[in-house]
Amino acid sequence: MIDFQDFTFGTATASHQIEGDNRFNQWWEAEKRGRLKYRSGRACEHWKRYEKDIELMAELGYDSYRFSIEWSRIFPKEKEKNNNALDRYQDIIDLLNERGIMPMVTLHHFTNPTWFMEKGGFLKDKNIRYWRDYVETIRDEISGVDIFCTINEPMVYIMNSYLTGEWPPFKTSLLKSAKAEKNLIKAHDAAYGILKGKNKAVGIVKHFPDIRPKTDKKKDIKAADKADDLFNWNFLDGLWDGKVKTPLKSYSVPESDTDFIGLNYYTLHEASHSWNPFKMFFETELVKNGELTLMGWTVHPEGIYRGIKEIHDRYDRPLYITENGIATHDDRWRVEYILKHLIQIHKAREEGYDVRGYMYWSFMDNFEWAEGFEPRFGLIGIDFKTCERKVRKSAKVYGKIAKEKGISADIVKEYIKD
Ligand code: FCB
Secondary structure: OOEEOOEEEEOOOOOHHHHHOOEEEEEHHHHOOOOOOOOOOOOHHHHHHHHHHHHHHHOOOOOEEEEEHHHHHHHEEHHHHHHHHHHHHHHHHHHHHHHHOOOEEEEEOOOEHHHHHHOOOOOOOHHHHHHHHHHHHHHHHOOOOOEEEEEOOHHHHHHHHHOOOOOOOOOOOOHHHHHHHHHHHHHHHHHHHHHOOOOOOEEEEEEEEEEEEEEOOOOOOOOOEHHHHHHHHHHHHHHHHOOOEEOEEEEOHHHHHHEEEEEEEEOEEEEEEEHHHHOOOEEEEEEEOOOOOOEEEEEEEHHHHHHHHHHHHHHHOOOEEEEEEOOOOOHHHHHHHHHHHHHHHHHOOOOHOOOOEEEOOOEOOOHHHHHHOOOOOOEEEEEEEOEEEEOOHHHHHHHHHHHHEEEOHHHHHHOOOO
């Protein structure tokens, strides 16, 4: 048995990707205006079907669930608080607790209310007061949550929204990216202060791709270091020591803290030198080795070990794997993917690294942002015509691991061939 005592096994989702009818955020707005290829529509109808979904999680034996509260549901308009939405989230949390599933709540998972974006969103320092209002509302009106994630993958959000311009508000500006980074650190710090007061564990969730140089030439090695600095360390370092050094500008922010770090890990990138100063003299691309997932990502389990080790060595904070998963139609491959990553996590734990849980992305197939509904990440399959749920075999195998708090030799033998 590969042992995982004192460890939580759960799943992860995000509001806009599963709830359906999330009409008041910038994604819906951009979808409506035809600026994105796909529309989230009713997504998985989780907003209506949450009771059954939670029932399913409990039956399968998962003991934690990371999901996000949709700010734009709580405040669809600047001065309009939606108590029904607060009640619904409370209901979700109560049900989870009743069923012995630890809720882990993300406050910001890529979406903002449209009215907040119209005021400039996180580009403006003074807008942080709206964020504070929202977080205070959660503190005062939601109970039963002991673990909060402030912001999901800030660098992914910043890069896609303000640098490559692929996500709303479709900007391509180094200066805007820098401002958003500075203000998201401030937003994390504000949320940390507000929620920490009530003795909760409050952490940041960081995407941490593995990055390697494309060749062993010095300039590619340097390019990989730069990419690693920018994507993986820049935000956390800024949060830690109060100085954000973006490629364009440096800012002072409050020195902040995080009780844990959520690590989201998926794949491997390669970096190479570029002569283009607008690209900061480096380029990164996805590594296309072996069979690729429906996202076009290669499977590289060793990268999760490196992430755990380096983050832990640098900041000495407990870790949760807040996301890790595969988009595939091949459900056996999903099990193999989970096992191989868990084995890396186990190795890190054996070496003394404090990793407290694993949340598979995702509980169910869902709306994958700019890629729409095709990438199938779910342990639970969704028929998007009817929103019917289908329990995949992987959901059960993962449930067995969760219940036994370990991976039995039989499972390893059946699913790991090399
Ligand atoms: C992460 C996001 C999550 C999901 C997965 C596949 O970057 O946090 O919402 O889209 O990727």
